[in-house]
Amino acid sequence: MKEYKTEEEFLKDYDSSMFEKLSMTADILIISISNEEVSNYRKNANKRMSVLLVKREDYPYKGKWCLPGGFLNPKEETLEECAKRILKKETNLSNIYLEQLYTFDGVKRDPRMRVVSTAFVALVDKAKLTEKVENASWFDVISLEEKNNLVTMVLKNENETIHFKIQKVLREKTTDRYQFISKENNSLAFDHNLVILTGIERIRSKINYTDIVFNLLPEFFTLKELQQVYEVILNKKLLDPAFRRIIADKVEKTEQRKTGEGHRPSYLFRYKKYEK
Amino acid sequence: MKEYKTEEEFLKDYDSSMFEKLSMTADILIISISNEEVSNYRKNANKRMSVLLVKREDYPYKGKWCLPGGFLNPKEETLEECAKRILKKETNLSNIYLEQLYTFDGVKRDPRMRVVSTAFVALVDKAKLTEKVENASWFDVISLEEKNNLVTMVLKNENETIHFKIQKVLREKTTDRYQFISKENNSLAFDHNLVILTGIERIRSKINYTDIVFNLLPEFFTLKELQQVYEVILNKKLLDPAFRRIIADKVEKTEQRKTGEGHRPSYLFRYKKYEK
DNA sequence: CCAATAGTGTCTGTGAGACAGTATAAG
């Protein structure tokens, strides 16, 4: 930021530029859960977090992957409406869990001009997706590790592997807030690597005191599936009895079971809303 | 949002308006802790949350109170830098705890034109403030209650009382996310009543798993003062022994004491950084 | 001595972590 010697100088410059305008976009981190293929017919499928990326067809960052997003129409749209419009376009879904994440605003984040982006997180159940959208592809999070505040993340679709590293730097005045700095990034456009990490950490931090997980699952699910979703988001194994105690109030048992699995069938549960 | 019949119609309109630009502002909810006056010389001062408001001198909302804020200079400033500039102007302080809160973007939130505002929360220790800034005034939060998702809040400075009500409406697709709708609001400009509530709830939700409280206190403080800050933010009384156990690792005792209080003097403590 | 607060000891109940055990489908 430019430094000013006198207030007059500052105000002069300020007045001339403060009413200059800028563009905004809404970018969406669409998260869902995917199942790994299994060799052994008896085994349960492992689950993975999955994010939807779009291949850029134009400059800047032509050929790189980015989050679905689009420019805000300032005349009649809120950012959330803009995000919903993009969500509809990319997944053909509406009535999806959508949460404002963070506003990314680095001065040079778009090389063309100043563009401030408000990022959203959407949680979807993959089973609800029907059509395949051109240029869009689901990438599984196949690795997400943190060592000494350096986060390494690997994403993968059928053909490509994306990997990037982000350094979390402690900021002044707090012990618990981090600034994210991109260290390596082979194929993501803009600052979307930072958006992805921010979004995953947001979901992770909320999973234990909210009911957002259920947005990632179909109406009926087994407790093990539910547990796997928790595990994949928290990136750690949970103990069965403890897990079942914790979520007991949030679900209700049905009489249906999941059979044909080569082992004892599990009961299907559903989300029990509005219960303390 | 306008509805379109065909994609062509949509795209035509979209193309013509998507590159229209808008203005952004950074607004800051500056929170500190104030002490009530005490009659009895023996008694400890009660603490209150306090927010800095500015009287609007121009239209729109002339004469109403609003949060300190200002337009983003799109050429060279990030929103955070903009917030810091305003913070410096309003409090003459730098190196202050500052956190991006939320981006408020209702289409009609500013009657003049489309203005999207990214709100920040700043936590300051009132003792560090020296000069009094013109048109700015600290308002104490003298009441903050929630009943049936209706929040009632009362702010007060030496001369004026501000009160407003906000309805928290459950949103579709989740059980834990609320939309805030302004119900009554006698003297706050724009949507700044929503910003204040959002900010207080953010701080409240973070106080138990972060160390942000210490930004509201001077370097040396008694454990009771620390506890009072927790109590005022959480809006409930805490038990002494439990509280002391919880914060034991976060503070270190000094040999200094706070005397002249008409009762047993308490030891002064300081924040112990970087300890698990 | 009194009023008011500072600070600590300890009981109790809850609930997570841990591990072991029993149950049941497909092949």
Place this chain on the structure above:
DNA sequence: CTTATACTGTCTCACAGACACTATTGG
């Protein structure tokens, strides 16, 4: 019968909630 998972019983330990008790100042 085997394999793999489903599901439950129960012990232990940590820790928050609660209450009572002692300590210490200014006036």
